[in-house]
Amino acid sequence: MTLDRFIQLWTHRYHKSCHIFKAYFLGYSAAFHFLWRKLFFKKGKDLIGIVRTEHFGDIVAVEPISRYVRSLYPDAHIVWFVKPVFRELVANNPSVNEVFPEFCISERKALLSLGVFDKIFELQFRNNNYCPKCQVFKENPIAQQRNINVYNYFNYGNLLEVFAQSGDLIAPNAVFPADDQPKLYLTDDHRKKVEKLALTKPYLVLHCQSNYILKDWPADKWNQLVAWMAEKYDYQMVEVGLKSNLTVATDKYQNLCGQLSILETAEVIRNAAFFIGLDSGPSHLANAVGTYGMILMGSLNDFPTYNPYSGGYGRQDNAVFIRQEGEVCANLSFDFVQNKIEAVLDHSAHGV
Incomplete structure (x- = not known):
């Protein structure tokens, strides 16, 4: 191995390790944040997460899910996980209490592993749940069970229906049961x-x-x-x-x-x-x-x-x-x- 290649390899490993350390630190810090919030919840109030981090067309397409989840859990504290660049798409949504700007998938994995959330609706499947810096995938057990992936997802309906099925909000191949017209919240x-x-x-x-x-x-x-x-x-x-x-x-x-x-x-x-x-x-x-x-x-x-x-x-x-x-x-x-x-x-x- 040449000296230049050796330096490139260890520089890459250093940056990857720093990224993963930051991700887990942020994930555990976020867990503390949400645990602190839950201390002040009324009895029976759920902490619910909706995960749709990208792409922006997909986030717009699944907006009706925020209203549907709110109708199912009217008193819950609903948190939407999204990449920071797309935060504006959910920031003014009245059905969402809080936006979580996700650093990367490893951060989310660390956070969710601690069981802070009462319910999580993952509107993603493996192929669009990846961090290239960590080189980590986040599996969605529901999507795996229903065999929804990047190669076949449009066989399950439109984007709203596909991701509602991935989140276990509707039965396989079911029609979305609520208002399916996406909305934006312009200011x-x-x-x-x-x-x-x-x-x-x-x-x-x-x-x-x-x-x-x-x-x-x-x-x-x-x-x-x-x-x-x-x-x-x-x-x-x-x-x-x-x-x-x-x-x-x-x-x-x-x-x-x-x-x-x-x-x-x-x-x-x-x-x-x-x-x-x-x-x-x-x-x-x-x-x-x-x-x-x-x-x-x-x-x-x-x-x-x-x-x-x-x-x-x-x-x-x-x-x-x-x-x-x-x-x-x-x-x-x-x-x-x-x-x-x-x-x-x-x-x-x-x-x-």
Whole structure:
């Protein structure tokens, strides 16, 4: 072994060990925090945890579970476990008493191993319950028992139904028994931030790039779509997301990528006439705020015609899925997508 390789190896081990030590320290500290809280609970009051730490579209999709758990345990102290970057999605949820910003899975394992919580609803399965620094998975016994995993989860329904089953809140392959329309809890701060943008109305919101290449539609086709809509319609077009890969030359287009928080993005979408995008986080925001959606979707791995949404998008009362069975999103032709969007914009009562 060379000296450089030796140093790299032990540097990695040092950082990993420090990370694990911090995780367990935080986990045991959190256990003390919750034990202290329980000392002041009224007799019979439960401490309940809901675990859905990522991704942000999934967190939005399972929001109805917070209301359902609250209906089952009206007097409980409900804690939502989430990654800090997504804390804003649950911070203002009136069904949640406390948000636990999770450092990593090892922290949660340490905390839950002490039996402080009276009930835990894990809305995750092994494949999306992993810390790359600790290199640790957190198993969900319910998901294991029901054989729910990353390779088959859409065989169990939409995201809300899948994660409700993973948390043992509903029976296998059951329909969610309560209001399944996701909600967001926007504040005046979000509204004021978007008002300052002074976006020209009416406008369409575009989301053109997901976090998974198999869900994407090529940038050159998006460029062509924007140019066509700019020529034919009076809508402004506003792109949201982390970053843009478009090269657009029209004053009807505005790039807001990377400039907004998640809930500020939701407020932009809420004020839009339409949302046109992919199966990704912003489409779940659009579903939650009630903006009519045109969603470009294709087959995904072993799921030729999956449906991730509940509520208005899930029933396609408030959305149209632009898809062809067996084709990945990238293979959707421009003409096919154009015709689907044209049908909505020309004939919808919301059109200009």
